[in-house]
Amino acid sequence: MxxxxxxxxxxxxxxxxxxxxxxxxxxxxxxWRTNLIVCAxxxxxxxxxxxxxxxxxxxxxGQSAFYGIGAYVSTLMIMKLGMPFWLAFACGVLVAxxxxxxxxxxxxxxxxxYLAIASLGFAVITYQILLNWISLTQGPLGIYAIPPPxxxxxxxxxxIEFNNLANLFYLTAGFALLTYILLxxxxxxxxxxxLTAIREDEISAASLxxxxxxxxxxxxxxxxxxxxxxxxxxxxxxxxxVPDAFFITESFTILAMVIxxxxxxxxxxxxxxxxxxxxxxxxxxxxxxxxxxxxVLVTLVVLFMPGGIVQAGQRIAARLRQRAGAGDTVSRT
Amino acid sequence: MLTVILQQGINGVVVGSLYxxxxxxxxxxxxxxxxxxxxxxxxxxxxAFTAYFVTHLFSGNYFAGIAAALIVGAIxxxxxxxxxxxxxxxxxxxxxxxxxxxxxxxxxQNVMLVLLGPIPYAFDTPYSNNVIRFGGIxxxxxxxxxxxxxxxxxxxxxxxxxxxxxxxxxxxVSQDRETAALMGINPNQLIMLAFVIASALAGMSGAMLGPVxxxxxxxxxxxxxxxxxxxxxxxxxxxxGTIIAGLIVGLIESYTTQFLDPxxxxxxxxxxxxxxxxxxxxxxxxxxxxxxx
Numbered sequence: 313m314x315x316x317x318x319x320x321x322x323x324x325x326x327x328x329x330x331x332x333x334x335x336x337x338x339x340x341x342x343x344w345r346t347n348l349i350v351c352a353x354x355x356x357x358x359x360x361x362x363x364x365x366x367x368x369x370x371x372x373x374g375q376s377a378f379y380g381i382g383a384y385v386s387t388l389m390i391m392k393l394g395m396p397f398w399l400a401f402a403c404g405v406l407v408a409x410x411x412x413x414x415x416x417x418x419x420x421x422x423x424x425x426y427l428a429i430a431s432l433g434f435a436v437i438t439y440q441i442l443l444n445w446i447s448l449t450q451g452p453l454g455i456y457a458i459p460p461p462x463x464x465x466x467x468x469x470x471x472i473e474f475n476n477l478a479n480l481f482y483l484t485a486g487f488a489l490l491t492y493i494l495l496x497x498x499x500x501x502x503x504x505x506x507l508t509a510i511r512e513d514e515i516s517a518a519s520l521x522x523x524x525x526x527x528x529x530x531x532x533x534x535x536x537x538x539x540x541x542x543x544x545x546x547x548x549x550x551x552x553x554v555p556d557a558f559f560i561t562e563s564f565t566i567l568a569m570v571i572x573x574x575x576x577x578x579x580x581x582x583x584x585x586x587x588x589x590x591x592x593x594x595x596x597x598x599x600x601x602x603x604x605x606x607x608v609l610v611t612l613v614v615l616f617m618p619g620g621i622v623q624a625g626q627r628i629a630a631r632l633r634q635r636a637g638a639g640d641t642v643s644r645t
Numbered sequence: 646m647l648t649v650i651l652q653q654g655i656n657g658v659v660v661g662s663l664y665x666x667x668x669x670x671x672x673x674x675x676x677x678x679x680x681x682x683x684x685x686x687x688x689x690x691x692x693a694f695t696a697y698f699v700t701h702l703f704s705g706n707y708f709a710g711i712a713a714a715l716i717v718g719a720i721x722x723x724x725x726x727x728x729x730x731x732x733x734x735x736x737x738x739x740x741x742x743x744x745x746x747x748x749x750x751x752x753x754q755n756v757m758l759v760l761l762g763p764i765p766y767a768f769d770t771p772y773s774n775n776v777i778r779f780g781g782i783x784x785x786x787x788x789x790x791x792x793x794x795x796x797x798x799x800x801x802x803x804x805x806x807x808x809x810x811x812x813x814x815x816x817x818v819s820q821d822r823e824t825a826a827l828m829g830i831n832p833n834q835l836i837m838l839a840f841v842i843a844s845a846l847a848g849m850s851g852a853m854l855g856p857v858x859x860x861x862x863x864x865x866x867x868x869x870x871x872x873x874x875x876x877x878x879x880x881x882x883x884x885x886g887t888i889i890a891g892l893i894v895g896l897i898e899s900y901t902t903q904f905l906d907p908x909x910x911x912x913x914x915x916x917x918x919x920x921x922x923x924x925x926x927x928x929x930x931x932x933x934x935x936x937x938x
Contacts, residue, residue, distance in 0.1 A: 371740050418922055424739045425681050425881075429873045430922050433915040436870055444908035560870070564747050571744055601759065607752030614745035615732060 325493060332485045336478035345477035349549050351589045352484035353542050358569040358581035359488075359495055360538030365567075366575035367499055368531035369511025370419050373563045374431035375539050377438035380558030382408040382540025383547040384442060384449060387458050397461045401544045408540020409533045411438075416532035420525040435560045442555035454554035461548050474548075484545045491538055496578055498534075507531055539566075568610045574620025583621050648781035653899040659788045660857060661895015662795035666850035667868055668875040668887050669802065670843030675881045676819040677832075677839045679739065680730060683746040686869030687753035688721050688844050692851025693860055694761065697768050707770045711794070711852040718848020719841045725749065726840035731833065750866075757862035768855040791853050798846060803884065805842075815839060870911070874918040 335348055361375050386404030389395040395403070418430040442449050449455065461483065464472040474480050498504055509517040510524050518524050547553055565588070573584020588606065595605055617624050667689055674682055695717045696710035703709040729749060733742045772786035806812040817825040818835045826832050851865070858864045875894050879886030894914055901910045 371743070418919070422922060425675075425679075425743065426877065426922065428681070428740075428743060429877055430919060432870065433874060433918045436911050437915045437919075440908065440911045444906070444912070560866075564751065567744065567747065568751075601755075603755040604752055604759070607748050607750070607755060610748030611729070611745050611752065612748075614741050614748060615729070618736070618738075618741060 321496070325489070328489060328492075332482070332489060335485075336481050342477055345481060347589065347593055348481045349477065349484055349545075351586050352481060352488045353546055353549070354566070354569060354585040354589050355582050356484070356488045356491060356542040356545070357539055357566045358573065358585040359492055359578055360535045360542070361566050362570045362575055362578065362581040363495055363499070363538070364531045364535035365570060366577070366581075367504060367511065368507040368528060370528060370531065371424065371428045372415070372419075372431045372532070372535065373428050373560070373567070374415055374434040374438075375536075375566045376558045376560055376562035377435040378408040378412055378536035378539035379543045379546070379562065379566075380438060380442060380555070381411050381536075382543025383553055383558070384543070385540075386544040387455055387547045387553055388448065391455065391458065397459075397548070401541070404544040405537045405540045408543065409537030411540075412532040412534075412536025413529055415536070416529045419528050419532060432560060432563075435563055439555055439559055442558065449553075449555070452554065452556075454552050456552050458547050458551045458553065460551070480549055484549070487541065487545070491541070492578060492582065495534075495538075499578065503527075503530075568606065571610055572613050572620055574622030577622045580620050580622040587621070649903065652782050653903045654896065655782065655784060655788065657896035657899035658892060659791050659895070660898055661892040662792055662799075663850045663854050663857070664868070664871055664875055664894055665888050665891030666795050666798060666846050668872040668879070668891050669799065669884065670846045671869075671872055671876050672879075672881060672884065672887050673839050673843045675876070677815060677822075677836050678730065681743050681746070681873075682725060682730075682840075682843075683743065683869070684721075684725050684729075684749040684753060685844070685847055685872070686865035687750050687757075688718050688725075688847040688865070689851040689854065689868050690757065690862060690865035691721060691753070692718050692848030693768070693855035693858065693864060694757065694766075694851075695848070696852030696855055697766055697860070700770065705771050707772065707790075710770075711849055714848040714852035715845045716848070718851070719845040721848070722840040722842075722844020723837065725844070726837050730836070730840070754862050754866075761862055763861060766855075766860040768860050770856055773856055787856060794853060795850070798849065799888065802842070802846070806884070811835075811838065871914060874914050877918055878921050 336345055339345055339348060357375060357379060361372065364370050364372050382404040385407045386397075386400040389400035389403050390397060415431060415434050419427050422430055443451055445451070446453075460480065461474040463474065466472070472479055474483060499507070506517070506522055506527055509520070509522060510527060514524055543558075546557070550557075569584040569588050570581045571584070572588060573582065574580025588609075592603070592606065595601065613620055619626075667685070671682065671685055674680060674685075692714035696707070696714040698710075699713040700707050700710035725746070729745045730742055733745065770787055772790055775786035777784045777786065777789070804812075806816060814825070814830045815835050815838065817828065817830060818832045822832045825835075854864075854868060858868070871894055875890045876887060878893070879888070879890030897913055897917070898910050901907070901913050905913075
C-alpha cells in the first residue's frame with residue numbers, strides 16, 4: 313500500500329507542488345528567494361535540454377542561444393512595441409522554438425560531433441548578433457528597467473502581484489512544474505519511445521518506418537521553446553539584459569546540470585539544476601574555487617557515474633533493498 | 646588601397662597559420678579517435694601563459710618560452726588522454742568524452758583564473774617592436790617568426806605522417822583501428838602519440854598567439870571555437886583542407902576587421918561554417934565511418 317503510493321507519479325507531483333508552495337516561506341530573505349528563482353529557471357533550461365539530448369540523443373550546445381532569443385525577443389516586444397507581457401512571452405517562446413527548428417535542419421543531416429559544433433556555431437552567431445546589433449539590443453550596454461510580469465487578476469481572488477520575489481518564484485516554479493508534467497507525459501507516450509528509438513539506433517528506427525527527420529525537428533522545437541520560456545522569465549526577473557548572460561559557456565552550464573543529474577531521465581536534470589545552482593552559493597565562502605568544484609564534478613560524474621545522481625541513487629536503493637533481503641525486486645532491476 | 650589589402654593579407658596569414666596549428670591538433674585527434682577534445686582550448690591558453698612566464702624568467706628569451714610551452718602542451722595532452730579518453734574508450738559513447746573534456750575545460754579555466762586573475766596580460770616579445778618595411782607594408786619580426794615556425798611545424802608534421810613508420814601506423818589506426826591492431830600496431834600507444842603531438846602543437850601555437858590575443862584565462866575559448874569552424878570547413882581529418890580553411894579564416898578575420906567591423910568576424914566565420922554544413926554535410930567524413938552501421 314505504502315509502496316504503491318510512493319511509486320505513483322501523482323503523489324510525487326503533489327509533493328513537488330507542496331514543496332514549491334513551502335519554499336519561499338522557509339527562505340524568507342531575498343538572497344535565498346533570488347536563488348530559488350534562479351533554480352526554477354535553471355530547472356526549466358535543464359529539462360528542456362534533456363528532452364533533446366537525453367531522449368532524442370542530439371547533443372545541442374546551442375541552448376544558450378535559445379535562452380537568449382526568448383529573453384531578448386520578449387523584452388523587445390514589451391519595451392519597443394508595448395506588447396503585454398504574456399503576448400510577448402508567447403512570441404519569445406515561439407521565436408525560440410522556430411530558431412530551434414532552424415537549427416534542426418542541420419540536425420537532420422548531421423550526427424554526433426558535427427551537430428555539436430554546428431549548434432555551438434549557432435550559439436556563437438546569436439551571441440555576436442546580440443552584441444553587435446546595437447540599434448536593437450544596445451549591445452554590451454544592455455537593456456535596463458525591464459518590468460516584471462504584470463499582476464494576475466483572477467475574478468474572485470485577490471490580485472497577484474509579481475513585483476515580489478515569492479510570487480515570482482511561484483510563477484516560474486509553477487511553470488517549470490507544468491513543463492515537467494507535460495514533458496513527462498510526452499516521453500512516456502509513443503512519441504517518447506520513438507525519440508528513444510532514434511537515439512539508440514537511427515538506421516534501425518528508420519527501417520521500422522519512423523520518419524527520423526520529422527521527430528528530430530519536433531524535439532529541437534520543443535527543447536528550444538522551453539529554453540525560450542526560461543529566457544522570458546529571466547528577463548522579467550532580473551530586469552536587465554546583457555549579451556554576456558547568453559555566452560556559449562551558459563550552454564555548458566546547462567549541459568553540466570543535465571549530466572550531473574542524469575540524462576535520459578526527467579528528474580535527473582531537475583536535481584542537477586538544483587544542485588549546481590545551490591552548491592556554488594553554499595561554496596561562496598571559498599570564493600573563486602566554486603567553479604573549479606563545478607568543472608571537477610562534471611568530469612568525475614562522466615568518468616565514474618555516467619548516469620548521474622539518479623543512477624547513483626538507484627544503485628544505493630538497490631543495495632539497501634538487497635540488504636533488507638527483498639531479493640526478487642533486485643533481480644528485476 | 647592595394648597596400649591596405651596586402652597588409653591585411655599578411656596579417657590574415659599570420660593569424661591564420663596559428664589557427665592552422667591549433668586546428669591540425671584537433672583534426673589529428675579526430676582522425677585516430679573520432680573524438681573532440683574541448684580542453685584543447687585550454688592547452689593553447691596554458692601554452693601562452695607558460696611562454697609568457699618562461700620568457701620573462703630567461704630574461705626575454707622567447708624561444709625558451711616557446712619550447713617550454715611545447716613541453717607543457719605535450720604533457721597536458723598525455724594527461725588528458727590518460728585520464729579522460731583512455732578510460733572512456735570502452736564505453737563506446739561518442740558524446741561522453743566530449744562532455745568530460747568540457748568539464749576539464751571549466752576546471753582548467755577557473756584554476757588559471759584563481760592563479761592569474763582576470764586582467765589581460767601584456768605579452769610583448771623581443772620581436773614585437775622590430776619592424777621591417779616593404780614600401781608601405783609593415784611587418785614585425787614577430788610575424789615573420791610566426792610564419793616561419795608554423796611553416797616548419799606543419800612541414801614536419803606532414804613529413805612525419807607521410808614518410809615515417811610511426812606516421813604510417815598513425816594513418817593506419819585512423820583508417821581502421823582493428824585491422825591496424827591485427828597488423829601488430831598498438832592503437833593505444835598511437836592514440837597517445839597523436840594526443841601528445843596535437844597538444845604540443847597547441848601549446849606552441851599558444852606561445853605564439855599570446856602576443857596577438859587578449860591574454861586571459863579564457864583566451865583559448867575564442868581560438869578553439871574558430872579552430873572547430875576551420876576543422877569542419879576543411880573536413881575533419883583532412884590535413885590539406887585544414888591548412889586552406891585556416892588561412893581562409895585568418896584572411897576573413899583581417900579583411901572583416903578592415904572593411905566591415907571587428908564585431909562581425911565570428912558571424913562571418915560561422916555563417917561560412919553553417920553554409921558548409923548545409924551544402925556538404927557529413928560527406929567529408931562519411932566515407933570513413935560507413936562501417937559503423
